[in-house]
Amino acid sequence: MTYCVGIMLRQGLIMVADTRTNAGIDNISTYRKLHVLADAKDSFIVAASAGNLSVTQLVLGMLAEGLPSRDPDDGPRKVEHMPSMFQAAQLVGEAVMAAGAQLKPALHAAGVASGISLLLGGRIGGGPLKLFLIYDAGNFIECQPDSPFFQIGACQYGKPILDRAMNYDSTIDEAVKVALLSFDSTIRSDKSVGLPFDVMVFRNDPQLPIIKRRIEPDDAYMRNLSNRWSMLLNESRAAIPDPPFLSEDGDGVVELKSAG
Amino acid sequence: MTYCVGIMLRQGLIMVADTRTNAGIDNISTYRKLHVLADAKDSFIVAASAGNLSVTQLVLGMLAEGLPSRDPDDGPRKVEHMPSMFQAAQLVGEAVMAAGAQLKPALHAAGVASGISLLLGGRIGGGPLKLFLIYDAGNFIECQPDSPFFQIGACQYGKPILDRAMNYDSTIDEAVKVALLSFDSTIRSDKSVGLPFDVMVFRNDPQLPIIKRRIEPDDAYMRNLSNRWSMLLNESRAAIPDPPFLSEDGDGVVELKSAG
Numbered sequence: 095m096t097y098c099v100g101i102m103l104r105q106g107l108i109m110v111a112d113t114r115t116n117a118g119i120d121n122i123s124t125y126r127k128l129h130v131l132a133d134a135k136d137s138f139i140v141a142a143s144a145g146n147l148s149v150t151q152l153v154l155g156m157l158a159e160g161l162p163s164r165d166p167d168d169g170p171r172k173v174e175h176m177p178s179m180f181q182a183a184q185l186v187g188e189a190v191m192a193a194g195a196q197l198k199p200a201l202h203a204a205g206v207a208s209g210i211s212l213l214l215g216g217r218i219g220g221g222p223l224k225l226f227l228i229y230d231a232g233n234f235i236e237c238q239p240d241s242p243f244f245q246i247g248a249c250q251y252g253k254p255i256l257d258r259a260m261n262y263d264s265t266i267d268e269a270v271k272v273a274l275l276s277f278d279s280t281i282r283s284d285k286s287v288g289l290p291f292d293v294m295v296f297r298n299d300p301q302l303p304i305i306k307r308r309i310e311p312d313d314a315y316m317r318n319l320s321n322r323w324s325m326l327l328n329e330s331r332a333a334i335p336d337p338p339f340l341s342e343d344g345d346g347v348v349e350l351k352s353a354g
Numbered sequence: 355m356t357y358c359v360g361i362m363l364r365q366g367l368i369m370v371a372d373t374r375t376n377a378g379i380d381n382i383s384t385y386r387k388l389h390v391l392a393d394a395k396d397s398f399i400v401a402a403s404a405g406n407l408s409v410t411q412l413v414l415g416m417l418a419e420g421l422p423s424r425d426p427d428d429g430p431r432k433v434e435h436m437p438s439m440f441q442a443a444q445l446v447g448e449a450v451m452a453a454g455a456q457l458k459p460a461l462h463a464a465g466v467a468s469g470i471s472l473l474l475g476g477r478i479g480g481g482p483l484k485l486f487l488i489y490d491a492g493n494f495i496e497c498q499p500d501s502p503f504f505q506i507g508a509c510q511y512g513k514p515i516l517d518r519a520m521n522y523d524s525t526i527d528e529a530v531k532v533a534l535l536s537f538d539s540t541i542r543s544d545k546s547v548g549l550p551f552d553v554m555v556f557r558n559d560p561q562l563p564i565i566k567r568r569i570e571p572d573d574a575y576m577r578n579l580s581n582r583w584s585m586l587l588n589e590s591r592a593a594i595p596d597p598p599f600l601s602e603d604g605d606g607v608v609e610l611k612s613a614g
Contacts, residue, residue, distance in 0.1 A: 250510030254539040258584065259591060267596035274597070279514040295600060307599045315598055322594050324518065330586035331519060334579055336527035337534070339567045340555060 095286030096127055096247035098142035099256070099273050100213040102225040102237040105266050107215050107296040110273045111142040112247075112281075114288035128292040129154055131186075132174035136220035136300055139173055139182055144247035145210030145230070146201070152193040153186070153210065161188060179224035183214050183234050191232035211246045220300040251283045252276030266295060271319070274309075278320045289316070355546030356387055356507035358402035359536060360473040361529050362485040362497040364522050367475050367556040370533045371402040372507075372541075374548035388552040389414055391446075392434035396480035396560055399433055399442055404507035405470030405490070406461070412453040413446070413470070421448060439484035443474050443494050451492035471506045480560040511543045512536030526555060531579070534569075538580045549576070 098111040115125040125147065131154075132139040143150040160170025176182040190210065201208035212228040225237040227244040237244055239262035245253065252275075259272045270293065280287050290313075295305040309316050358371040375385040385407065391414075392399040403410040420430025436442040450470065461468040472488040485497040487504040497504055499522035505513065512535075519532045530553065540547050550573075555565040569576050 248510070250508070250543070251514050253543045254511050255587075257543050258587060267600055268591075270597045270600060271594060272591065275591070275594075283510070283513045283517050293597075293599075305600060315595075319594055323590065326586075326590035326593060327515075327518060330583065330590055331528075331532065331535070333586060334531060334535075334582050335575075337530045338575055339553075340527050340530060340565060 095284060096144040097249070097252065097277060097280050097284075097287040098127060098144055098213055098246045099243060099252070099276060100142065100215050100225045100227075100237065100245075101243045101260060101264075101269050101273060102215075102223070102239075102262070103242060103264055103266060103269055104239075104262050104298075106298050107223040107225055108266065108269055108273060109140055109142055109213065109215050109292075109294045110270075110277065111292050112277065112287045113290050113292065114286060115147055116286055117147075119286075122286075124290070126292065128294060131157060131214075132172075132182075132216070132218075134174050137174060137216070137218045138296070138304055139179075139214065139216035139218070140294055141186065141215075142213040142246065143210060144212075146197075146206070146208050149193050149197050149201075149208055149210045150212075152197060153189045153212075156189045156192060157186065161185060161192070176218060178221065179214075179216065179218055179226070180236075182216075182218065183224075183226040183228060183236075186212060186214055186226075187228050187232035187234050189232075190228060190230070194230065194232070213244055213246055216296065217300065223296050223298060248280055248284045248287050252280040255279060266297070270295065274316060274319055275323055278316075278323060289313075291316075355544065356404040357509070357512065357537065357540050357544075357547040358387060358404055358473055358506045359503060359512070359516070359533050360402065360475050360485045360487075360497065360505075361503045361520060361524075361533060362475075362483070362499075362522075363502060363524055363526060363529055364499075364558075365526050366558050367483040367485055368526065368529055368533060369400055369402055369473065369475050369552075369554045370530075370537065371552050372537065372547045373550050373552065374546060375407055376546055377407075379546075382546075384550070386552065388554060391417060391474075392432075392442075392476070392478075394434050397434060397476070397478045398556070398564055399439075399474065399476035399478070400554060401446065401475075402473040402506065403470060404472075406457075406466070406468050409453050409457055409461075409468055409470045410472075412457060413449045413472075416449045416452060417446065421445060421452070436478060438481065439474075439476065439478055439486070440496075442476075442478060443484075443486040443488065443496075446472060446474055446486075447488050447492035447494050449492075450488060450490070454490065454492070473504055473506055476556065477560060483556050483558065508540055508544045508547050512540040515539060526557070530555065534576060534579055535583055538576075538583060549573075551576075 101108040111128040160172040209230040214226040228234040242262040289311040291309040361368040371387040420432040469490040474486040488494040502522045549571040551569040
């Protein structure tokens with residue numbers, strides 16, 4: 095399994111991915127899921143991936159070599175040549191479709207799950223930051239301010255904290271912290287997601303450097319965040335009163351009624 | 355969708371279920387998912403259900419009428435006649451298999467999801483409280499002190515809080531509170547789960563009454579719990595320092611490294 099989050103804020107774009115891969119529960123390894131697709135002056139595009147690893151690698155390989163052009167005189171079509179993030183997302187979607195067409199019949203016959211999904215984020219030519227979610231069929235949606243994040247992989251454990259805390263006007267600092275809390279909840283409940291985590295932060299100003307950080311299992315900030323969050327949750331739980339209806343007494347079954 | 359939790363503590367047994375049912379996102383209604391299967395002197399057995407509503411109702415109908423006996427001179431086999439909770443779970447599992455055999459071919463042909471799962475809890479003849487999770491194939495497992503809760507339905511949103519807070523020696527008061535926090539996280543992130551919630555609490559002493567409570571959308575305790583929990587989570591988030599690696603500066607891409 096996998097867990098990746100992309101967050102599109104007024105201030106910038108954040109991508110976080112775990113690195114745990116498994117082929118069966120007894121075959122776990124560490125594999126980078128945050129991939130750099132283009133790294134050129136004023137253009138930087140990354141993809142976070144979830145799902146079948148061989149299909150993912152086929153997509154990444156196709157994109158690295160470039161997809162064939164309709165006109166044989168043109169060179170192969172690569173992400174870095176696209177004039178906009180929208181066209182980059184279309185190219186990636188096309189690669190997802192092509193990889194699926196090539197591998198899905200055999201995987202389906204073998205009873206192996208073939209689905210993948212991708213978060214595609216970055217900018218082209220110093221243009222605006224964009225974040226897309228690309229589905230297994232190659233179709234995609236763009237992240238909008240009303241729901242400023244996408245998740246792929248084991249989404250549900252870490253969704254409540256994002257739903258509660260994340261909005262388009264959150265600061266980058268706050269959003270990275272909340273994303274790491276979301277990962278902390280996920281790794282406690284799902285052993286198929288694990289450290290290290292890869293974090294990338296793009297600021298709106300294309301002149302500012304992209305921050306890239308691998309958070310290792312012994313990372314002091316992450317350990318502190320996890321311990322403090324546990325302690326604060328315990329204190330918060332203790333601060334909430336017990337349910338009043340448990341102290342009721344009677345000599346039989348209490349009828350259903352509201353405590354309101 | 356559905357969300358149900360059963361918690362087996364040293365002090366007793368707790369069952370909580372939501373009541374939202376949908377046949378498509380545009381057809382939502384309220385439907386009780388916590389069903390009383392047996393209510394007799396010293397015996398009280400309930401089942402919480404998730405999954406296809408028609409398969410669930412077929413199972414409940416079969417159990418209410420009783421399953422046929424091998425010897426035609428014997429009457430139909432009913433949950434309340436079983437000598438132990440283990441045999442009650444076997445009978446319910448048998449009904450799940452029979453209902454599946456009857457309905458699954460047609461549902462599969464129609465492309466309708468047919469799966470169900472049940473939490474079966476209670477006691478027979480003043481015996482010990484037991485909690486079972488019955489799967490779609492009719493097989494089942496019993497709850498054990500090492501992992502003192504089962505969930506069915508939309509499990510993942512509300513699992514981190516249970517994983518953090520629940521253990522076999524938790525008090526009933528604390529466990530009901532944590533269960534309701536788990537429901538609060540779930541309904542925020544999944545609109546297919548909703549109030550009212552049905553709560554039942556069985557104490558170890560069979561002489562103590564079973565507490566049954568329907569928590570309505572306007573329930574004062576639940577509203578207070580939800581508001582306070584939101585406020586405490588906000589305060590807790592604010593109390594955690596921001597990630598230190600975001601304040602780094604440079605004139606290019608920072609290399610991947612640990613903040614540890």
